[in-house]
Amino acid sequence: MDLADMTQTAPAAQPHSAVLSQPDPLLVGGVSLHSRLFLGTARYPAPSVLAGAVQAAQVEVLTVSLRRLAPERQSGQAWWQRIREMGRHLLPNTAGCHSAEEAITLAQMAREIFGTHWIKLEVIGDDYTLQPDPWDTVAAAQTLVREGFAVFAYTTDDLVTALKLRDAGVAAIMPWAAPIGTGAGPRNLPALRTLRERLPDSVLVVDAGIGAPHHAAQVMELGYDAVLVNTAVAEAGDPVAMARAFAHGVEAGRLAHRALPMREREVAQASTPMVGVPFWHQTGG
Amino acid sequence: MTTPNLQIASALSVQINGEPVQTFSATLANLLAERGYDATQAVACAVNRNFVARTLWAQQVLQPGDAIEVVSPVVGG
Numbered sequence: 001m002d003l004a005d006m007t008q009t010a011p012a013a014q015p016h017s018a019v020l021s022q023p024d025p026l027l028v029g030g031v032s033l034h035s036r037l038f039l040g041t042a043r044y045p046a047p048s049v050l051a052g053a054v055q056a057a058q059v060e061v062l063t064v065s066l067r068r069l070a071p072e073r074q075s076g077q078a079w080w081q082r083i084r085e086m087g088r089h090l091l092p093n094t095a096g097c098h099s100a101e102e103a104i105t106l107a108q109m110a111r112e113i114f115g116t117h118w119i120k121l122e123v124i125g126d127d128y129t130l131q132p133d134p135w136d137t138v139a140a141a142q143t144l145v146r147e148g149f150a151v152f153a154y155t156t157d158d159l160v161t162a163l164k165l166r167d168a169g170v171a172a173i174m175p176w177a178a179p180i181g182t183g184a185g186p187r188n189l190p191a192l193r194t195l196r197e198r199l200p201d202s203v204l205v206v207d208a209g210i211g212a213p214h215h216a217a218q219v220m221e222l223g224y225d226a227v228l229v230n231t232a233v234a235e236a237g238d239p240v241a242m243a244r245a246f247a248h249g250v251e252a253g254r255l256a257h258r259a260l261p262m263r264e265r266e267v268a269q270a271s272t273p274m275v276g277v278p279f280w281h282q283t284g285g
Numbered sequence: 286m287t288t289p290n291l292q293i294a295s296a297l298s299v300q301i302n303g304e305p306v307q308t309f310s311a312t313l314a315n316l317l318a319e320r321g322y323d324a325t326q327a328v329a330c331a332v333n334r335n336f337v338a339r340t341l342w343a344q345q346v347l348q349p350g351d352a353i354e355v356v357s358p359v360v361g362g
Contacts, residue, residue, distance in 0.1 A: 019306040040359040040360075040361060040362030041362075042360040042361055044360075049337075050360075063360025063361050063362055064358055064359070064360065064361045065328065065357065065358070065362075066301075066355055066356040066357065066358060067356060067357050068302040068354065068355065069302075069322075069328060069356055069357035070302070071320055071321035071322050071323075072296050072321070074322070074323050074357075075327050077326055077357065077358070079359075079360070080327055080357070083358070092361070093361045093362070095361055095362070101334060102334065103329050105334050105335060105336050106356075107337045108331075108336035109329035109330070109331060109336055109353065109354075109356055110329070112329050112336075112338060112339060113327050113328070113329045113356075113357070113358060114358070131355075165328060165331060181362075185308070223334045228362075230362035231362065241289075270355070
């Protein structure tokens with residue numbers, strides 16, 4: 001096709017795209033998901049805002065947690081009723097646990113209460129950075145997998161820890177982009193890229209530290225399978241709109257990954273055709 | 286198997302969610318009722334860091350010094 005042809009009126013039919021014409025479900029924990037944005041349920045100004053965010057972003061997976069209950073606070077379970085009515089997949093976490101033993105027990109309690117074998121395993125090794133403890137995370141993962149849990153393991157971007165989690169048989173490995181709640185975005189993209197390359201068959205979900213939709217797009221472009229966001233949506237000025245923005249970011253990144261991005265070059269290369277450049281070799285008058 | 290007595294003669298010292306508690310309840314189920322927990326609500330328990338399934342609450346005999354955790358759903362990230 002030459003330049004003149006391209007100026008003709010384009011046909012109405014959608015040009016063929018193998019990527020756009022193929023469904024792209026995420027298979028994890030025994031289910032098939034359309035949405036690759038997982039949403040945390042904490043820190044929203046009101047439950048109705050969370051519900052709006054879930055709706056606006058078409059989220060299918062929500063994280064929840066367990067905390068000590070005092071008898072006089074049992075009326076607070078209206079919130080829980082509301083979450084249940086949303087009908088989404090629940091991913092309970094073990095946030096706050098500092099040992100494999102604590103995390104395993106909390107996972108067992110979560111399985112009974114939430115009626116799911118999914119567990120987002122978090123074992124904190126340092127209270128200041130909320131950096132996970134790789135030893136106890138791997139030990140807890142091994143036990144929980146044996147007990148029939150689908151383990152979504154929160155970890156750093158350390159490759160060897162991720163390999164051990166894969167060998168333990170977890171459902172998903174969830175490396176941080178940056179420490180929980182910072183919104184700093186991917187602090188070590190080469191490490192995240194290495195994880196993706198070395199674990200091509202594992203479900204990888206970036207968890208923690210995502211602050212803006214372009215961070216989500218960035219890791220999805222690397223080939224991550226999903227992104228988990230909480231604070232960046234909940235603490236936005238308009239969480240409902242931000243949830244939608246994140247859904248677009250995740251989808252854009254995923255599509256870009258599947259569409260095979262161009263390779264980066266060191267030097268310039270003109271994108272406009274060089275043939276027929278006006279004034280070429282014309283001497284000034 | 287005999288069913289444990291619902292009440293015991295002398296008070297037991299246990300902990301619920303880190304708080305010291307004196308109880309005359311013999312079992313975990315009795316203790317929860319005594320403390321005002323609604324067993325129909327979404328609640329899960331552990332004793333001495335071991336999960337105790339809801340179906341076993343009535344058979345879980347309390348021992349002096351037991352550390353009991355009672356948890357329920359909350360928001361989370």
